[in-house]
Amino acid sequence: MTFRTLSAYSFALLLGAATLSACDDDTEKPATGTLNVELENVVGSQPLTLGQSYSTLAGDQITVSKFNYIISNIKLTRDNGTVWAEPESYHLVKQAETASRSFAIKDIPTGYYTKLTFTIGVDSARNTAGAQTGALAPDNDMYWSWNSGYIFLKLEGTSPQSSNGQIVYHVGGFRTPYNTIRTVSPALPAGTASLAISKDKTPQLHLKADVQKIFTGPTTIRLSQLSATSHMPDAKSVQLANNYAAGLFSIDHIHTGE
Amino acid sequence: MQGLRIAPLLAAALAGLFVAACRPDADVQPPEAVPGSVLPANFPAPVYGPEQNPPDRATFELGRSLFYDPVLSRDGTVSCGSCHQQAVAFAHEGRALSPGVQGRLGTRNSPALQNLRWRRTLLWDGGVANLEVLPLAPITNPLEMDETLPHVLDKLNASPEYRRRFQQIYGSTPINSQQLLRALAQFTAGFTSADSRYDHYVRGEAGGTLDAAELRGLTVFRAQCASCHATDLFTDETYRNNGLDRRFPLDSGRAGITNRPGERGLFKVPSLRNVALTAPYMHDGRFQTLAQVLDHYDHGVVESSTLDAQLRRPDGTLGIPLTAQQRADLQAFLHTLTDPALLSNPQLAPPK
Numbered sequence: 001m002t003f004r005t006l007s008a009y010s011f012a013l014l015l016g017a018a019t020l021s022a023c024d025d026d027t028e029k030p031a032t033g034t035l036n037v038e039l040e041n042v043v044g045s046q047p048l049t050l051g052q053s054y055s056t057l058a059g060d061q062i063t064v065s066k067f068n069y070i071i072s073n074i075k076l077t078r079d080n081g082t083v084w085a086e087p088e089s090y091h092l093v094k095q096a097e098t099a100s101r102s103f104a105i106k107d108i109p110t111g112y113y114t115k116l117t118f119t120i121g122v123d124s125a126r127n128t129a130g131a132q133t134g135a136l137a138p139d140n141d142m143y144w145s146w147n148s149g150y151i152f153l154k155l156e157g158t159s160p161q162s163s164n165g166q167i168v169y170h171v172g173g174f175r176t177p178y179n180t181i182r183t184v185s186p187a188l189p190a191g192t193a194s195l196a197i198s199k200d201k202t203p204q205l206h207l208k209a210d211v212q213k214i215f216t217g218p219t220t221i222r223l224s225q226l227s228a229t230s231h232m233p234d235a236k237s238v239q240l241a242n243n244y245a246a247g248l249f250s251i252d253h254i255h256t257g258e
Numbered sequence: 259m260q261g262l263r264i265a266p267l268l269a270a271a272l273a274g275l276f277v278a279a280c281r282p283d284a285d286v287q288p289p290e291a292v293p294g295s296v297l298p299a300n301f302p303a304p305v306y307g308p309e310q311n312p313p314d315r316a317t318f319e320l321g322r323s324l325f326y327d328p329v330l331s332r333d334g335t336v337s338c339g340s341c342h343q344q345a346v347a348f349a350h351e352g353r354a355l356s357p358g359v360q361g362r363l364g365t366r367n368s369p370a371l372q373n374l375r376w377r378r379t380l381l382w383d384g385g386v387a388n389l390e391v392l393p394l395a396p397i398t399n400p401l402e403m404d405e406t407l408p409h410v411l412d413k414l415n416a417s418p419e420y421r422r423r424f425q426q427i428y429g430s431t432p433i434n435s436q437q438l439l440r441a442l443a444q445f446t447a448g449f450t451s452a453d454s455r456y457d458h459y460v461r462g463e464a465g466g467t468l469d470a471a472e473l474r475g476l477t478v479f480r481a482q483c484a485s486c487h488a489t490d491l492f493t494d495e496t497y498r499n500n501g502l503d504r505r506f507p508l509d510s511g512r513a514g515i516t517n518r519p520g521e522r523g524l525f526k527v528p529s530l531r532n533v534a535l536t537a538p539y540m541h542d543g544r545f546q547t548l549a550q551v552l553d554h555y556d557h558g559v560v561e562s563s564t565l566d567a568q569l570r571r572p573d574g575t576l577g578i579p580l581t582a583q584q585r586a587d588l589q590a591f592l593h594t595l596t597d598p599a600l601l602s603n604p605q606l607a608p609p610k
Contacts, residue, residue, distance in 0.1 A: 127387075129388060130311075130390035130391065130443070131390040131391055131440055132436065133436045137435050138407060138435055139407040139411065139435045143394070145394035145395050145399075146398070146399065147515050148386045148388065148395075177518075178516075178517055
């Protein structure tokens with residue numbers, strides 16, 4: 001019984017302390033947690049390795065030398081329908097830079113989230129804004145300087161099927177009719193009802209980006225027909241964007257965290 | 259009521275304070291305003307307002323050093339100031355096309371740089387939408403500076419002098435691209451042209467007299483030219499095909515940015531400020547004189563599918579008919595747009 005008494009006593013103390021500290025702050029801060037996001041670039045069932053040869057679903061051979069993309073405006077929808085948006089949400093992912101393939105989203109209100117939404121690319125406001133830093137700095141190899149705006153996705157490599165042996169896809173553009181900003185909501189893994197954000201556990205969300213899906217979807221793209229996008233927004237960029245919006249990203253699994 | 263009675267006293271005291279503050283000190287000259295911090299009364303609201311990058315002497319001077327420093331080019335031979343010369347409103351004097359590194363010729367006429375705070379888009383094709391990122395186009399163009407932004411930053415970071423100046427302003431190292439671009443924007447945003455004789459005339463200021471020919475020219479201008487060369491900025495910032503060519507195989511203009519076929523051959527309507535000094539004219543510098551430009555509008559406009567509707571007359575002919583007298587008067591008026599305050603402001607000249 002001693003234990004119970006003590007515990008009740010300490011509870012009261014704790015509560016007092018909590019109340020006191022709450023008084024220090026005019027606004028009561030809701031409890032928040034962190035989500036780690038990990039990006040894994042794959043080609044079908046295999047992990048993507050730069051310099052290695054793969055096959056598209058249509059049977060073309062491709063060797064990737066560069067694969068970069070920008071994910072932005074990440075939003076999480078709770079089971080009660082409220083939406084939380086990550087502030088200043090811009091993430092540049094480069095296959096060649098391991099550190100860029102994982103990032104933490106902080107200060108998410110605790111709760112159960114049933115939907116993840118994000119943009120592949122950069123909103124038009126930032127495409128026309130002044131000089132940016134971080135993921136949007138113009139010296140990150142993802143910016144067009146003469147037609148200013150961001151390259152949303154860059155895939156470069158070689159293919160024996162390409163007319164000149166090269167594959168150079170630089171997809172971007174935010175103006176009608178060649179707007180390639182795409183917003184996606186990949187489903188939670190089968191059997192996972194929600195993503196729990198809490199103070200004590202940091203779950204890890206494992207996203208896969210499947211290079212094969214760039215060549216398939218609404219339009220099947222053969223490398224013999226499309227070796228390069230012109231270095232500006234055009235109809236081919238829109239085809240690629242429609243494809244990657246349809247299936248590039250999937251949530252492979254979620255670790256509930258420690 | 260107590261408060262009300264005290265208020266006049268307080269006001270008087272405050273007024274005294276202001277009066278004291280305003281009284282010039284015999285020994286101390288008031289600091290000169292940083293160029294770009296004053297917005298002319300006869301201009302519309304700016305696009306890149308001073309609040310977006312508050313003018314500050316040290317940053318302005320840093321931007322000035324960068325503007326005139328050929329370190330921005332790959333081989334250290336070309337600066338912004340090479341092709342944008344103050345004496346001709348930051349256009350390139352007498353050059354249709356300008357040489358970049360190794361004498362490579364560009365494809366378009368180096369435009370005057372003035373009143374950039376008011377520009378919604380930049381370059382002849384409007385490819386750049388924000389003054390801060392404008393320098394990226396010439397820096398990375400292989401025909402101009404042929405340099406990369408990371409390499410420019412490496413060079414700046416290797417300079418103790420630049421490191422010190424950037425750190426003093428931005429408080430951090432190494433120098434990053436945002437700092438570089440914002441410093442340059444402070445300088446280029448200072449190229450305000452609003453003190454021509456025409457400006458004094460429209461603002462009703464001393465020295466603002468136009469003679470008879472200039473006034474007749476102004477009347478013709480308002481009737482025939484001002485629908486495109488609009489406002490006291492003398493551009494409506496639209497893109498138009500002004501009938502220079504029938505086809506556009508080498509330079510499709512705005513269509514090169516938007517990829518829209520209906521915009522082939524369209525170029526930005528340029529401002530006419532300081533136009534008497536910015537020859538040669540048009541996006542490719544094809545006309546040497548203002549007389550040639552006016553002749554073009556009178557009888558040189560050619561047909562194409564994207565020709566601007568304002569250059570089509572009801573009778574099916576093209577252009578803007580102008581009598582010899584009207585052309586002479588227009589030229590007289592256009593000379594009133596020359597602004598010595600921009601052309602000879604020592605604060606905009608290469609640093610000593």
